[in-house]
Amino acid sequence: MKMRDSYTCPLELTHDIIRGKWKPIILWQLGKGAVSLSALQNDIAGIGQKMLLQHLGELQDFGMVQKEPYEGYPLKVEYSLTDKGRRMLSVITAMQEIGIELMKEDGKEEFLKNRGLI
Amino acid sequence: MKMRDSYTCPLELTHDIIRGKWKPIILWQLGKGAVSLSALQNDIAGIGQKMLLQHLGELQDFGMVQKEPYEGYPLKVEYSLTDKGRRMLSVITAMQEIGIELMKEDGKEEFLKNRGLI
């Protein structure tokens, strides 16, 4: 993602942080706890390794995500939220809640129930 | 913006609604009250008429924004938030608050004070 030199609007900053098809779901998943790259890829249906790595990198650039590499083979790495990242969850949660409301009003209750969202 | 046939994830739905460079600021501005197209363009620094109309149209497709055309010349139209749109403001507000926090931590207090954001 193209990065700006500086931000003159808080809304623009936050929007940029969660910009990209997979950013919100990545933050959401990491909110559950630290995980490996492959675990994350398994948890997020449809994402490819390249996009996952790219978006994780951008989230690290914004200080939302941190990476913990371990020594030895097989390679092991754990991704987790930083303090900033955890605070960003308030936005993600608000998005999730509104989304559930909208889907309810759109007659998707059955679907939401099946997934335990309501 | 390319629209999906259906959504299987609430987070994805909300993310799509606010997706696009100008969606959050448009919702934010409309949160202050109904305005004309030209007023909106004046309030949002840097936006062109095409993007404004395009993003307003997409927000209407999602049921966030409504348009009220008036008869006579010169032409007059008023854009405003729907009930759904007003509820979406909870997300925009959360984004704004986090953005302010992040900018504060980044030493932008002076800037924020000048704009009356803190």
Next chain:
DNA sequence: CAGCATCCGATCTGATACTG
């Protein structure tokens, strides 16, 4: 004032192949 059509460069996404 409000809105549409077109064109073009910048950016985003994803598939595939390859490395340590």
Next chain:
DNA sequence: CAGTATCAGATCGGATGCTG
């Protein structure tokens, strides 16, 4: 398992000119 490189197609953003 974790990560990089490349390439092509889809999408986005913005400038410009035109219409009612």
